[in-house]
Amino acid sequence: MSEQPELPADVALMWGLRDVTKRGPKPSLSVGDITRAAIELADAEGLAAVSMARVAERLGNSTMALYRHVKSKDELLVLMSDAALERPEPLPAGADWRAGLTFWAKGVLTAVRRHRWYAKLPISGPPAGPNNLAWFDSALGALKDTGLSEESKVGIVMGLMTYVQGEMRLSMDLATGFSENPDAFTRYGATLSRVVDPRELPALAKVLAAGVFDQVDAFEVTEEADFDFGLQLYLNGVAGFIDRAE
CATH class of the missing domain: 1.10.10.60 (Homeodomain-like)
Incomplete structure (x- = not known):
């Protein structure tokens, strides 16, 4: 042997x-x-x-x-x-895969927000520590009744990890930027309106015309709403994948 x-x-x-x-x-x-x-x-x-x-x-x-x-x-x-991640809370009893992954993703975000420096840590490889693997196992467990292959479950969880990590790092960087230079955010719409030519950037011009960037809170502390919106988009894709796999 x-x-x-x-x-x-x-x-x-x-x-x-x-x-x-x-x-x-x-x-x-x-x-x-x-x-x-x-x-x-x-x-x-x-x-x-x-x-x-x-x-x-x-x-x-x-x-x-x-x-x-x-x-x-x-x-x-x-x-x-x-x-810094500590161990995850148990998934809610009786939760379906979507509720379980939503609970899991918000749990990761809550754990990371306790340590704002976490977003600055280098990512050197896949999860391998005891706490990280406990989170990995928890997310995989949320998919246990979907009938998906183990390979598909891993793919879904790794994609969700990528979303959570990316959103967490981006939102923390933006929050830091806002605290250091709020004018860059509050004047964003006005700034873009000076330089965006509808003939060159037609889709962005429509966004500006709709007033999407006119409100200060478009870039202020909207972390929760932005995170939920992106999370549900991702899970909608997972739902479609599960339906096709049945």
């Missing part, structure tokens, strides 16, 4: 399977301690403030003490990206 391949370093770290046994006294720190301190620091000062030195300072330890458990800032960000 062939040997099992070695786990990737970041996966072993997130699952607590990395061997950090060394001679000397028992370490006073754990990976969990380090991750929690990093998240607290990011919550207080933003992701840019997170460094091995700052986390060590927050814990009252030397930077070298952290390196015994976490080898780099990149590894620390991987740990933060999983731990």
Whole structure:
């Protein structure tokens, strides 16, 4: 029988399977301690403030003490990206696939909004940490009674993840931009009306003529409505796919 391949370093770290046994006294720190301190620091000062030195300072330890458990800032960000999500709430009892995925998607958004820096984390690969996989499993579970193949379920969930992540990152960037330069948003319609030629950009000209960008709240904090609109469009497509697969 062939040997099992070695786990990737970041996966072993997130699952607590990395061997950090060394001679000397028992370490006073754990990976969990380090991750929690990093998240607290990011919550207080933003992701840019997170460094091995700052986390060590927050814990009252030397930077070298952290390196015994976490080898780099990149590894620390991987740990933060999983731990910040926490575990998902159980899907509502008796919910159909659509209600389940709606509940799931809004749960992801709620979890991420607790940590506004989450949108700045690099995406380095598919979900592999315990919390991320718990969310993955939950979404797949919402599709259990659809009769779809396992491959189709994965495709639907990965597409939904892409939508949620994209909407989350875009909305947070826009919210930051609005807070820093509200005039760029409140004057958007007036600005476009000065440069949009109906002969060159006819579809956009119709949007402007309809007054879509005249209201300040067109770009203000409408995250929830925008998210729901896009989510239901996506789920309408899923519904059509399920109908055709039956």
